[in-house]
Amino acid sequence: MRSFLSVSEEFEETTLPSTSDMQMMTMTVEAVVAHELSKVYKNGVKALKNVMISVKKGELFTIIGPNGAGKTTFLRIISTQLTPTKGDAEVLGYSVVKEPKMVRKHIAVVPQDVAAYGNYTPWDYACYFAQLQGLSSSESKRLARKALEAVELFELRNRVCNALSGGEKKRAIIASALSSNADVLMLDEPSSGLDAVARISVWSALREIVQEGKTILLTTHIMEEAEMISDRLAIIDQGIIITCGNLKEIKQLVKERFKVVVRGKTDVIDSNYDVVKFGDKHIIYVKNEDEASELVRKLLKDDLSAEAAPVTLEDVFVKLVRSRNC
Numbered sequence: 001m002r003s004f005l006s007v008s009e010e011f012e013e014t015t016l017p018s019t020s021d022m023q024m025m026t027m028t029v030e031a032v033v034a035h036e037l038s039k040v041y042k043n044g045v046k047a048l049k050n051v052m053i054s055v056k057k058g059e060l061f062t063i064i065g066p067n068g069a070g071k072t073t074f075l076r077i078i079s080t081q082l083t084p085t086k087g088d089a090e091v092l093g094y095s096v097v098k099e100p101k102m103v104r105k106h107i108a109v110v111p112q113d114v115a116a117y118g119n120y121t122p123w124d125y126a127c128y129f130a131q132l133q134g135l136s137s138s139e140s141k142r143l144a145r146k147a148l149e150a151v152e153l154f155e156l157r158n159r160v161c162n163a164l165s166g167g168e169k170k171r172a173i174i175a176s177a178l179s180s181n182a183d184v185l186m187l188d189e190p191s192s193g194l195d196a197v198a199r200i201s202v203w204s205a206l207r208e209i210v211q212e213g214k215t216i217l218l219t220t221h222i223m224e225e226a227e228m229i230s231d232r233l234a235i236i237d238q239g240i241i242i243t244c245g246n247l248k249e250i251k252q253l254v255k256e257r258f259k260v261v262v263r264g265k266t267d268v269i270d271s272n273y274d275v276v277k278f279g280d281k282h283i284i285y286v287k288n289e290d291e292a293s294e295l296v297r298k299l300l301k302d303d304l305s306a307e308a309a310p311v312t313l314e315d316v317f318v319k320l321v322r323s324r325n326c
């Protein structure tokens with residue numbers, strides 16, 4: 001069966017890792033390490049430029065970046081679906097260039113554009129990926145059930161994928177990755193197309209997997225997702241990693257910690273502030289909470305509606321990417 005987890009179809013051995021495998025996995029502290037990874041496509045697009053990333057075992061690591069930044073290219077290389085033009089990466093100590101089969105034994109992948117086989121059910125998929133790990137039928141069924149329940153799809157487990165909605169299909173695919181019991185999960189925009197409730201179920205399932213000691217590498221455009229579930233993050237832009245760290249470290253890259261959202265005329269807003277305009281709304285970035293409160297008081301006196309809030313990852317992301325493109 002050809003699968004939407006395009007890596008798994010190339011699995012040649014479906015047994016549990018050998019003793020030497022286990023030794024290799026125990027020795028390495030990092031789950032994924034990229035060494036100066038570059039990719040130039042045949043059309044000349046430089047999708048990745050000397051990317052260096054290190055993801056520790058048991059970590060949920062998120063890559064965020066604008067459209068075309070190189071996120072999918074990176075995930076496709078480290079999941080051995082694409083070869084780099086230069087550099088290499090290791091997954092649990094195995095080179096994606098020299099030992100792709102070993103890498104594939106330890107990963108499960110959810111690609112950005114998934115196409116489920118219409119005549120199979122979520123249950124077929126979830127059981128199949130559990131069985132690929134060489135698990136017994138009863139253990140495969142247990143994992144499949146757990147994964148489908150985690151993404152709230154157990155009720156629909158016997159409906160063929162052709163008869164599922166887009167978001168339900170996506171959840172079936174995520175469930176099969178969860179049930180695979182792989183050491184490293186690579187998910188390219190897992191939450192796109194999911195409603196807010198389904199997203200939270202998926203987030204919770206992913207955090208649970210990480211607590212069990214697995215490693216997750218994902219990409220997203222949903223800043224709230226990156227903020228809520230990541231242990232560490234990297235921001236990529238135009239094929240270059242512009243920063244990497246935990247949420248606190250990334251937020252410290254901009255000097256402003258607060259913002260004031262104001263609606264109305266602009267002439268009272270001091271031109272020294274960093275202001276982003278959305279129609280009749282303005283976001284004014286300020287250094288701290290005191291400065292934000294003082295500005296709100298001043299704006300309210302001028303009969304404007306104004307609210308203060310701490311800056312979010314989204315604010316920081318937009319500022320960093322914009323400053324590079326100015």
Ligand SMILES: Nc1ncnc2c1ncn2[C@@H]1O[C@H](COP(=O)(O)OP(=O)(O)OP(=O)(O)O)[C@@H](O)[C@H]1O
Nearest residue numbers: 041043045047065066067068069070071072073074
């Ligand atoms: N098969 C391909 N051949 C040529 N160029 C490609 C190919 N795939 C992607 N690109 C280009 O490489 C760059 C990186 O694309 P990539 O898909 O990795 O970006 P992304 O960060 O995943 O974007 P998105 O957020 O839109 O999914 C883009 O400029 C894209 O147009």
Ligand SMILES: [Mg+2]
Nearest residue numbers: 071072112188
């Ligand atoms: Mg992509």
